[in-house]
Amino acid sequence: MLARGWKHRMDVRWMGRMAKTTSDAVPGGTDAKETEHERGKKKERDTNTVDGDEKDKFETMAEEWWDVRGSFRPLHAFNPVRTKFVKEAACEHFRRNVLERTPWKGLHVLDVGCGGGILSESLARLGADVTGIDVSDKHIHVANMHRKKDEAIESKVHFRRASAEQLAREGEKYDLVVCSEVIEHVRNVPEFCHAIANITKSDGGMFITTINRTVQSYLLAIVGAEYATRLVPIGTHDWTKFITPEELSILLGDEGMELDKMSGVRYNPIFNVWETTADNSVNYMAYFRKCR
DSSP states (O other), X not given: OHHHHHHHHHHHHHHHHHXXXXXXXXXXXXXXXXXXXXXXXXXXXXXXXXXXXXXXHHHTTGGGTTOXXXXXXXXXXXXXXXXXXXHHHHHHHTTOOTTSSSTTTTOEEEEETOTTSHHHHHHHTTTOEEEEEEXXXXXXXXXXXXXXXXXXXXXXXXXXXXXXXXHHHHTOOEEEEEEESOGGGOSOHHHHHHHHHHTEEEEEEEEEEEEOOSHHHIIIIIXXXXXXXXXXXXXXXXXXXXXXXXXXHHHHHTTTEEEEEEEEEEEETTTTEEEEESOOSSEEEEEEEEOO
């Protein structure tokens, strides 16, 4: 057990090293010509979690966010499943009646990496006041245009261009922080976890969905989904950036977040259907509570 825990911590440290730019390790590269002042600045904490390449990649698909037959078809099918999971987990956490139509009334929710606002709108329909943030102006524009189509939620959900670390610097705090299909696209996972934990209230919750780093996930999420079936564009995911449940629990545990619930999810591409499962070897959902 001790050996296993040590391995997981080593994996997390490896992820931290991988978050650095490759130029840091190139002999005779740009670092060789840096001044003492520049080297001193590099020693300061790198809080940027935005991966510019990932941002550019998803911006090319910005107009497809609400096309249920387009590149985000699997995501639209996944939305009811993830919404149900976080609804039930948060209702239990905040002692709300899950049978009520709007059980989240009064809760302030942040959707990090909201994209076109698919999940943000669903959470607003639960009664919450939702803020969706994304680093792409194109995504925020799409999200704002779509929310205006539904008067029932137009005043309940707002979108702005921002990153998680920016909100942390501003001192923002939310009852519930949601990061769905986001963490596998950031450039600095430990810093991202630090930022989203900081913007979670002391008694708040956090919901994350992502992809495990296993042989199964490589075969299904990369080879199968991108190359064999073309369910998503080639290059959508980088297997080396996937994160295991153990790594995620350690990183967030160090930030005062305690795992409350976890479930695997399985996708059937033939019928475009998602279902929960005890197997978290590929996709999984996790709910955390802040314990300090």
